[in-house]
Amino acid sequence: MNQEIKGLFARPMTEPDFVAAPASPPPRSARRRLSFVMIAGVLAIVGALAAGYYFAMRPVNLRIAVGPANSDDLKMVQALAQAFNQGNSQIRLRLTQTDGAVASAEALADGKADLAIIRGDLDVPKNAQAVATLRKNVVVIWVPPQGKARGGKAAPKITKIAQLAGHRVGVIGRTPANVNLLKVVLQQYGVDPAKVEVIQFPANETAEAIKKEKADAYLAAGPVNSKITTDAIAASNRDGGTPTFLAIDAAEAIAQNHPAYEASEIPAGSLGGADRPEDEVKTISFSHHIVARRGISESTIALFTRQLFSIRQSLKNDFPPAARIETPDTDKDATIPVHPGAAAFVDGDEKTFLDRYSDYIWWGLMLASAMGSAGAWFAGYLKKDERSINTSQRDRLLDMLAAARHSDSMEELDQMQAEADNILRDALTCFEHGGIEQGTLTAFNIALEQFHNAVTDRKLLLISMPQNLQRASAQFRAAGTA
Structure with a gap:
C-alpha cells in the first residue's frame, strides 16, 4: 500500500x-511617460507650424531713403508710407530722410536702406535694382521776354541753345545733377560749358531771381505739370510778353550717348497756359526710380510692388502725383536692372504660397516623419x-x-x-x-x-x-x- x-x-x-x-x-x-512624450511632440509640431506661419505672414519693415526735405519725392513717399502702414499690409515702410538723391543712393549702397528714391541720370549703386518708376521729369529751358540792355538797346534775342555761350543760365534747385544736365546739353551743341555762367538758386527764390533778371535763360527739371516749373515760367512774363522755349532738337542723339536720358516732348499748353508753349517742344527726360537693394528676397519685393500699385489706384484721387508711378523697364538692356520680384509682378509670374514655401513644407514633412519614427522608437523603449x-x-x-x-x-x-x-x-x-x-x-x-x-x-x-x-x-x- x-x-x-x-x-x-x-x-x-x-x-x-x-x-x-x-x-x-x-x-x-x-x-x-509615454503620454508626456506624445504631448510634448504634438506641442512641438504645433509650435513649429505656428512659428512658420508667423514667419511667413508677419509684416516686413523696409527702410526707404528719400530726400531732400519738402521735396515732391519726400511728400510722395510719406503718402505711400501712411497708406502702407494702415490695415493688415504685409509690407511696412520706414522713412530715412536724406539730403537728396545722391545721399539716398549712398544709403542704399552702404546697406543703411532697403529701398531708395534715386535719379536715373546719376551714378546708380551697383547693388540697386529697379522696382518702379516714381515719376518722369522733362527738361525745360526758356528765355524770359526780351528786355532792354544797358544803353537802352534791345538785348540780343536767344532762340537756340547754341546761342547760350556768353550768357547767364539760371538753374533751379541746389542739386549739382541739374548743372551736370545743362553741361550735357551744351556739349551736345558744341557750347563750351566754361563760357556759360551758371547761377543756381533754390526753388523758393526762383520768382525773386527772375524779377531781378539774375540770368538770361533758365533751366528746370521736373514733371510736365510741376508747380515749381510753372510758377517760375509765370514769373518770367514781362509787359504781356511770353517766354521763349528752347527746343532740344538733338534729344535723340543725347539719349544715344547717355542712356539715362530719353528723347521726349513738352506738349503744347502744358506749362501753365495755352501759349506755354504754343507748340510742342522737343526735349529730354529722365526718371526718378524706386530701387531695391540686391539681396532682398524676391517674394518681399513682389509683395511690395503689388501693394505699391494697388495703393496707387486708391491714392491718386487724394494725391494726384501718385498717378505718375509706372512699372519698371523689364528689358535685359535696361539702364537699371529690374529686381526679380518686381519683374515677376510685371510679368505675372509671382510665386504662390506653395511655390515660395514648398521646400520648407517638404522639409517639415520629413522632419515630422523623423520625429514620428523617433517617437515610435522612444515609445518602444519606454x-x-x-x-x-x-x-x-x-x-x-x-x-x-x-x-x-x-x-x-x-x-x-x-x-x-x-x-x-x-x-x-x-x-x-x-x-x-x-x-x-x-x-x-x-x-x-x-x-x-x-x-x-x-x-x-x-x-x-x-x-x-x-x-x-x-x-x-x-x-x-x-x-x-x-
Missing part, C-alpha cells in the same frame, strides 16, 4: 515545493520594461502550470489561481499600453486556459481522494523533503 501511494504522489526530489510569489505589476509610470516583466510573468505562469499538476493542497491551488488572475490583469494592462501584441495576448490566454484546466483537474482529483490518503500523501511528501 505504501508503494502504491508512493507511486501515485511521488515527484522528483529535485523539484522544489511551490512557493507562491506575488506577480510584479508592470510599471505604471511608463504610460505616463515599454521595454513592460515587455520584460510580461515575459517573466509568462514564464511564471508556465511554472505554475507544472506545479498545479502535482499540488496536494487546495489552499496552494487557490493561491496559484489568484496569482494567475493577477497575471491576467497585468497582461491586459500591458496590451492596452501597447507593450504586447495581439498574438502574445492570445498565447497568454492559451496558457491561462491550460493552467485553469490543470487546477480544476487537480482539485477534482484531490476531492475524490479519501482524507486518509490525502494525509498520507502529505506526510510522505514531508518525509521526502526532510
